[in-house]
Amino acid sequence: MSRSIVRQSKFRHVFGQAAKAEQSYDDIRVSKVTWDSSFCAVNPKFLAVIVESSGGGAFLVLPLSKVGRVDKNYPLVIGHSGPVLDIDWCPHNDNILASGSEDTTTMVWQIPDHTPCRPISEPIVVLEGHSKRVGIVKWHPTARNILLTAGSDNLIIIWNVGTGEPLITMDDHPDLIYNVSWNYNGSLFCTTCKDRRLRVCDPRKREVVAERLSPHEGIRPMRAIFTKEGNIFTTGFTRMSQRELGLWDPTNFEEPIALLELDTSNGVLLPFYDPDTSMVYLCGKGDSSIRYFEITEEPPYVHYLSTYSSKEPQRGMGFMPKRGVDVSKCEIARLFKLHERKCEPIIMTVPRKSDLFQDDLYPDTVGPDPALEPEEWLDGRDEDPILISLRDGYVPPKSRELKVSKKNLDLSCPSIAFFFFLLLFCTFSFSTLVSKTNPFFFFLSFFPLPSLSALLFTLPLFSCFLSEIQSLKATVLSQEKRICDLENKLSKYTNGTV
Template sequence: MSRSIVRQSKFRHVFGQAGKAEQCYDDIRVSKVTWDSSFCAVNPKFLAVIVEASGGGAFLVLPLSKVGRLDKNHPLVIGHSGPVLDIDWCPHNDNILASCSEDCTAMVWQIPDHTPTRPMSEPIVVLEGHSKRVGIVSWHPTARNILLSAGSDNLIIIWNVGTGEPLIIMEDHPDLIYNVSWNRNGSLFCTTCKDRRLRVCDPRKREVVAERLAPHEGIRPMRAIFTREGNIFTTGFTRMSQRELGLWDPVNEVTNGDSSIRYFEITDEPPYVHYVSTFSSKEPQRGMGFMPKRGVDVSKCEIARLYKLHERKCEPIMMTVPRKSDLFQDDLYPDTAGPDPAIEPEDWLEGRDEDPILVSLRDGYTPPKSRELKVAKKNVLDSRATPQRSLSSCDGTNLPLWSM
């Protein structure tokens, strides 16, 4: 009699649990802008949500501990003159957040540890360089003060927010950019685009170094992220509009499989992407924020925490691995990226790469107190040359292609 073999995995029994009513954030007017964004960003200190606002764009920032019903007079961040489309917390300073908007700008904000008594309207720096709405902001994972923005003008601009200047401008995308993801050390980033191409870009060379047409055959938008090992994980749709995922090796091989709202484990053994479990919910999400690994509760064997946006509230979802022992579980918590940058912006721009500076979670993680981000804007009469725009071709000629 044959017996099926169960793959051994420490995540085999992982399960998700929605927060109780008293752990949720209620009466939040989540933005109804028809833009494909998460509308939510979270770190070990704060929860930020893009909200409805009259006369411009706004987002809400709450300390994680401020659960329950939102005070209708709670001050908002209101500096943008158009709807806010994306927000992203700085990985190296829990009090710094970037935002972007239909007003064609990106802004960087210093969020105080205390709750302000009035709306915040003065960003640290305003980044102006796009000619159309800006839909994506993404901090560099290891370099201090490096921020990427992408707009409907199909430009990607990389900024030094410490000086407010654009460092690199890339024009390699002929259509709307859906998403951008840095690799682990920030030497490359991948993008998905309305032209149905998946691209890998080297920003310092100002060129696309690899690309693939239609990783998923469906015409609906796809998303891509770099994994820790340097592969690219994508989500998209089949021709029949069924959800599909893919794990891509830019050098060697490709593996595909269909998916739903499920947990997967990515390993080095075929078929590389392994289904683990499913978390079901009655209500679809309006957006989702993901807590950095350093912000999870190790005492409860929590390996991830998601913040799910509904129409009028935000609900935390904790993913835990059951363990009988109260001791620290080393196998669940390898050292993870900490809050300190590994490299200065000038060094990164000159070609140096560094992996993230890791911290141990053995004693948990306590967010440091607020650190001020100082901006020293360059003189407009500075003789430094204007950043070069990318001259690489968009048609894929002479570019390396991934093999099937």
């Protein structure tokens, strides 16, 4: 009797192929900052790439359909006074993106569906809490408007973007934080640190619940991500500087589930995980290849599948969420490889003869709707992501505006500071007037009654002025969109007559 010695898996023949030259994004000046981030973020609507810019930090946001050569005058997203180090799209709103910078701030941006005529320079909200550069930004996978930032001040801050306030601050790390990864439902996150420790943190308890010293014995940077089952996949270096990957059970850090040596290259391996297929794609900075593995419950647990190779090395990599792939072509993943001057899509497919929808390749995947509100998550509630079917494909919804309602006045804003001092001036003038008109009220000027009266008098005027500013801003935005539409129509007519 013969027995099968080949492991059965529908992903044994995943085929990687670069997109055609006309489907790439050319003439992009990719950032050259020395920071181990992916420099690229992508969702079903947009491609964002951190680029070189003089006098501050900037990144480029392109609609996915705008392939080909990028105009050198294409509007950038500017606003940071230092180089941008990390960017991340909101999983619950395809038009919202967060950026961290060397200027110690994190900014959240609303990206319009139409092509802007001028650079985008006004973020929705600026999050200020770090004293050194912000190198990591990560959105919560299930709760609305929850954003995690980590800086070189060794702090982790979790924000409510809807109010612009910090919810949780953790200072458990004594050295530089290399990366942060939420688990599937956002109840925990894991970190790797320069002190060579892998930590599992419970943010709502503000404590480290598990840690492991030197999951990889080398001193070079490590990376760690949670799998859907709750295990932790890590990449690092051995004592002899060989690259290594591992799989760990956070409830028992004594021994790894799997440990595998790869090669002797120097580039840090960036892991991208697909929870629907349990596949991990490893992209090394400076490499010209992408390795992919399948994680299973059978030994050796981490199974090597294949390698996509090319001639040019990669500067960074973006990973498309599953709802952005083309199910009609059996595409299970799409990565966006950054070259020195362009971005090239890499398409991973499982060849099938049938044109029908492949249920086994596309189980229900994470959708764009949040499962929790910020208050619910902060109170201790956990929910898995809300899933959607890809049977009929995914159509991104129209732009939804993120509304920020700050609880406290920001006196760093010049206009708010001006009205604050105007309010104090009115209060003082009212007190002086009352005391001069009637000597009896001279003594009342020392009490909060005149101040309260002046406050009640100026608040309606202040709110009226703010509403006028908001209506004026809405008018300007609508006119800007109208001008862009007219310019696009004019260019079409011009191209048609030439």
